[in-house]
Amino acid sequence: MKTNLTQIHEVINQHGTNREALVEILRDLSQRSGYLTKEAMEVVATQLQLPPSEVFSVASFYTKINVEQLGKHVIKFCEDAPCHIAGGREIWEALEHKLGIQFGETTTDGFWTLWPTSCLGLCAVGPVMLVDDEPYGNLTPEKVTDILNHYRAGDAA
Amino acid sequence: MIRARILISSDSLSLSRGAEETKLAFEAELSRYGLLNEVQVVYMGPANRTDALPLVIIYPEGTRYGPVTPADAAYIVEEQLYKGRVVEHLLAPPEMLSGESAHLPGQQGDTYAQKRVVLQRAGSIDPTAIEEYIAEDGYFALGTVLSEFSPHAVVETIKESGLQGRGGAGFPTGLKWSFVESQQSAQKFIVCNADESEPGTFKDRLILEGDPHAVLEAMAIAGYAVGADQGWIYIRGEYGQARERLELAIQQAEEYGLLGDNIMESGFSFHIHLHAGAGAYICGEETALLESLEGKRGIPRIRPPYPTVAGFRDEPTVVNNVETLANIPPIIRNGVEWFRSIGTERCPGTKVYTMLGAVNVTGLIEVPMGITLREVLDIYGGGMKDGKTFKCAQTGGASGSFIPPEMLDVPLDYKSMQKQGASLGSGALLICGDDTCIVDLAYVLERFFVAESCGKCTPCRVGTVQMLESLERLRRGYGTQKDLEHLEEAATYASTASFCGLGQAAPVSIITGLRYFREEFEAHVRGECPAAVCPMDKKQVAS
Numbered sequence: 001m002k003t004n005l006t007q008i009h010e011v012i013n014q015h016g017t018n019r020e021a022l023v024e025i026l027r028d029l030s031q032r033s034g035y036l037t038k039e040a041m042e043v044v045a046t047q048l049q050l051p052p053s054e055v056f057s058v059a060s061f062y063t064k065i066n067v068e069q070l071g072k073h074v075i076k077f078c079e080d081a082p083c084h085i086a087g088g089r090e091i092w093e094a095l096e097h098k099l100g101i102q103f104g105e106t107t108t109d110g111f112w113t114l115w116p117t118s119c120l121g122l123c124a125v126g127p128v129m130l131v132d133d134e135p136y137g138n139l140t141p142e143k144v145t146d147i148l149n150h151y152r153a154g155d156a157a
Numbered sequence: 158m159i160r161a162r163i164l165i166s167s168d169s170l171s172l173s174r175g176a177e178e179t180k181l182a183f184e185a186e187l188s189r190y191g192l193l194n195e196v197q198v199v200y201m202g203p204a205n206r207t208d209a210l211p212l213v214i215i216y217p218e219g220t221r222y223g224p225v226t227p228a229d230a231a232y233i234v235e236e237q238l239y240k241g242r243v244v245e246h247l248l249a250p251p252e253m254l255s256g257e258s259a260h261l262p263g264q265q266g267d268t269y270a271q272k273r274v275v276l277q278r279a280g281s282i283d284p285t286a287i288e289e290y291i292a293e294d295g296y297f298a299l300g301t302v303l304s305e306f307s308p309h310a311v312v313e314t315i316k317e318s319g320l321q322g323r324g325g326a327g328f329p330t331g332l333k334w335s336f337v338e339s340q341q342s343a344q345k346f347i348v349c350n351a352d353e354s355e356p357g358t359f360k361d362r363l364i365l366e367g368d369p370h371a372v373l374e375a376m377a378i379a380g381y382a383v384g385a386d387q388g389w390i391y392i393r394g395e396y397g398q399a400r401e402r403l404e405l406a407i408q409q410a411e412e413y414g415l416l417g418d419n420i421m422e423s424g425f426s427f428h429i430h431l432h433a434g435a436g437a438y439i440c441g442e443e444t445a446l447l448e449s450l451e452g453k454r455g456i457p458r459i460r461p462p463y464p465t466v467a468g469f470r471d472e473p474t475v476v477n478n479v480e481t482l483a484n485i486p487p488i489i490r491n492g493v494e495w496f497r498s499i500g501t502e503r504c505p506g507t508k509v510y511t512m513l514g515a516v517n518v519t520g521l522i523e524v525p526m527g528i529t530l531r532e533v534l535d536i537y538g539g540g541m542k543d544g545k546t547f548k549c550a551q552t553g554g555a556s557g558s559f560i561p562p563e564m565l566d567v568p569l570d571y572k573s574m575q576k577q578g579a580s581l582g583s584g585a586l587l588i589c590g591d592d593t594c595i596v597d598l599a600y601v602l603e604r605f606f607v608a609e610s611c612g613k614c615t616p617c618r619v620g621t622v623q624m625l626e627s628l629e630r631l632r633r634g635y636g637t638q639k640d641l642e643h644l645e646e647a648a649t650y651a652s653t654a655s656f657c658g659l660g661q662a663a664p665v666s667i668i669t670g671l672r673y674f675r676e677e678f679e680a681h682v683r684g685e686c687p688a689a690v691c692p693m694d695k696k697q698v699a700s
Binding site for chain 2: 018019020021022023024026027057058061062063064065079080081082084085086116118119120121122123124125126133134135137
């Protein structure tokens with residue numbers, strides 16, 4: 001992916017070059033372009049007058065900041081206790097089985113990335129997963145199939 | 158002239174189920190009947206239930222419909238608002254959870270009815286309109302302290318109220334404020350910890366989504382009390398809607414002169430900034446939160462010095478949880494005596510819980526401190542689901558304790574729980590039936606800590622992984638007596654030698670699990686999972 005300099009400068013202008021703005025700058029950049037390239041982090045480092053290692057160290061710490069390219073759609077499945085006892089284990093297995101990948105991996109066609117996530121605060125409708133930022137609750141293995149198909153179909157249309 | 162109001166639930170779940178489309182449908186239909194000037198349509202924040210969303214409440218009748226689709230909306234307008242007939246078949250199922258609503262005091266039952274201090278307005282006002290907050294005594298407490306209280310008198314009032322931090326530790330709030338008050342420093346800060354990430358806990362999200370101004374007002378009061386003119390809200394990155402509500406609330410409060418420079422012509426100025434997190438459980442730990450607020454990795458700081466001495470930007474800082482802050486305006490408005498009349502002598506006030514798991518009714522409840530778990534289960538939870546037997550409750554998210562049946566009658570408050578070697582935690586109550594396996598549950602809880610350990614100190618970074626490996630062997634049927642010994646040993650190290658609360662809390666489920674359910678661990682060593690949950694496959698041990 002090409003590093004979009006205009007975008008980086010836009011985000012930095014919005015938050016300022018104060019060191020305190022680093023986390024927010026990186027999060028916004030990651031959200032806008034999917035992930036942070038090495039070059040993008042270097043530009044941020046120069047602008048904020050920080051060592052690139054420091055910028056990478058912060059970027060890699062937070063889960064909402066991506067430092068590697070992910071699939072077109074990212075599934076984040078909650079693996080915590082409330083969802084687990086509401087039937088989360090079957091959903092976990094169903095996701096791995098249907099996508100043919102393990103948690104933490106991306107499908108070979110680059111369509112799906114499957115990630116575990118910590119509690120999303122939507123436990124009242126567990127088990128829960130996010131597809132990109134869209135929440136899906138009360139999951140059953142059948143529902144998971146429907147949702148996956150829906151995204152595949154939407155992409156083909 | 159407004160003769161009726163339509164309230165539509167607008168928490169994230171309602172929105173994901175089409176609350177916005179429903180609202181548009183109501184507006185379109187009202188416009189068709191020329192009723193737009195008579196009937197107001199507003200979002201009300203969370204509905205405090207999850208079964209009938211989007212929930213619609215029509216006042217003055219208080220009729221509750223749900224779930225309401227756009228087509229239903231059109232029908233309801235025609236029938237109820239045009240012809241004056243209740244649409245029976247669209248009514249929401251009776252609400253078992255609360256039996257109480259701010260607008261229907263007649264329904265409040267006996268002494269067991271929910272005590273609403275923190276959630277007084279959530280769900281009954283439009284959180285996007287400051288006017289509604291003001292109409293319900295909002296910013297009255299701030300006005301009172303600015304005109305009638307010295308800063309020191311505010312600190313003393315909070316001290317006397319006996320309010321304790323609701324984030325989990327239960328530290329006396331007034332005492333914390335007095336530490337910052339006594340610091341000689343030109344710059345002090347108020348930080349609101351809204352990085353709620355304990356599994357199973359979402360009370361702070363609902364408070365912020367339903368009543369954002371209460372938190373802003375409380376922060377300004379805290380600022381006046383300790384001598385701070387800047388406040389920061391560190392909100393969890395995933396809480397998009399709460400963040401939008403807060404942004405709007407801050408803007409509205411500034412327009413009304415209730416935040417910003419020279420508030421209510423008092424000479425006191427207070428500015429509130431919003432900082433959204435980027436995804437890290439550890440940032441709920443107050444010193445890690447401050448590091449993150451300064452743009453760094455969220456890694457805990459060594460204490461002392463405590464944040465009250467050297468916090469944000471190394472200046473004296475009050476860090477308070479959302480629920481704690483939401484208690485402040487009611488205490489100022491109604492007085493210390495009123496607050497102390499709720500709850501217990503040593504732990505006054507209420508506690509908000511999110512109740513989940515094997516009960517008939519799940520959701521958010523606010524109850525007086527000191528109520529027993531048995532009462533919570535029977536009265537608010539509607540008893541155990543599907544005839545299951547109560548096996549244990551797990552409090553406070555991942556860092557909470559297991560509460561076995563023999564502790565069902567221990568009062569739920571900080572002091573009583575502490576005496577039993579358990580913790581009240583953050584306010585999650587995960588209720589488990591006899592079909593739950595303690596080893597499996599401990600495994601899932603430990604997996605959370607392995608993922609969320611920040612990696613700074615060894616007892617937590619390595620200890621959590623070792624404990625998880627032992628639990629995995631037990632689940633797979635490979636466990637030995639040695640694993641049990643090892644679990645106990647690693648749990649002791651992690652709880653005593655970890656740098657911060659995360660590592661210290663990581664083995665709590667193992668420690669309390671072994672204390673109350675040891676025979677179940679022993680059964681796994683023999684190759685049996687009594688609840689028939691664990692795989693016990695004796696396949697290759699996953700690392």
